[in-house]
Amino acid sequence: MDPVSRGELWDILKALRDQGSAVLVSTAYMDEALLCDRVALLFEGRILAEESPGELAGQYGEPLYLVETPVAHRVHAELESSLLCGQCHLFGDGVHITLRPEVTTAQVAGHLAASGCSSSRRGRSARDWRTSS
Numbered sequence: 001m002d003p004v005s006r007g008e009l010w011d012i013l014k015a016l017r018d019q020g021s022a023v024l025v026s027t028a029y030m031d032e033a034l035l036c037d038r039v040a041l042l043f044e045g046r047i048l049a050e051e052s053p054g055e056l057a058g059q060y061g062e063p064l065y066l067v068e069t070p071v072a073h074r075v076h077a078e079l080e081s082s083l084l085c086g087q088c089h090l091f092g093d094g095v096h097i098t099l100r101p102e103v104t105t106a107q108v109a110g111h112l113a114a115s116g117c118s119s120s121r122r123g124r125s126a127r128d129w130r131t132s133s
Contacts, residue, residue, distance in 0.1 A: 010032070010035060013025065013035075014035070017037075028091075028092075029092070030053075030057075033053050034053045036053060037052065038050060038051070038052060039051065039052070039053050039056050041056070062086070062098050062099075063098065063099070064096055064097075064098055065096070065097050065098070065099070065105070065108075066091070066094050066095070066096055067079070067094050067095040067096075067097060067112075068093060068094040069093070069094055069095065069117065070093070071117065072090055072092075072093055072094055072095055073090070074117070075095050075112065075117055076088060076089075076090050076095045078111070078112065078115045078117065079095060079097055079108070079111070079112075082111050083100070084099065084100060084103045084107060084108050084111060085097045085098060085099060085100065085103075085108075086098040086099060086100050086101075
């Protein structure tokens, strides 16, 4: 769905909610989940957790970073082989990572730059990076 249509859809869903309707949405995107009153995480048909978006995010024990990039597979391979990350997963047009305890965000940015992916911390939050190829 294009960004304009996506925004319009969410405006319609918010209006329905404000009129008292219950709206059930399935999404893999936390920015969309943040627009909901309650979020349930499902795995193989089972509910793993159900909370408000803020409560659910607060339960995650370590910072989760998003590296947004036009070359997600390349960045994923670079970071996964670097041993800088605790977890490293492709996610849409980016890569979700957690850092090993001894690793700093500056080290990750340096590794990305050394591998030819310039990066900046201009994402939607202080935990987001953007890269270019």
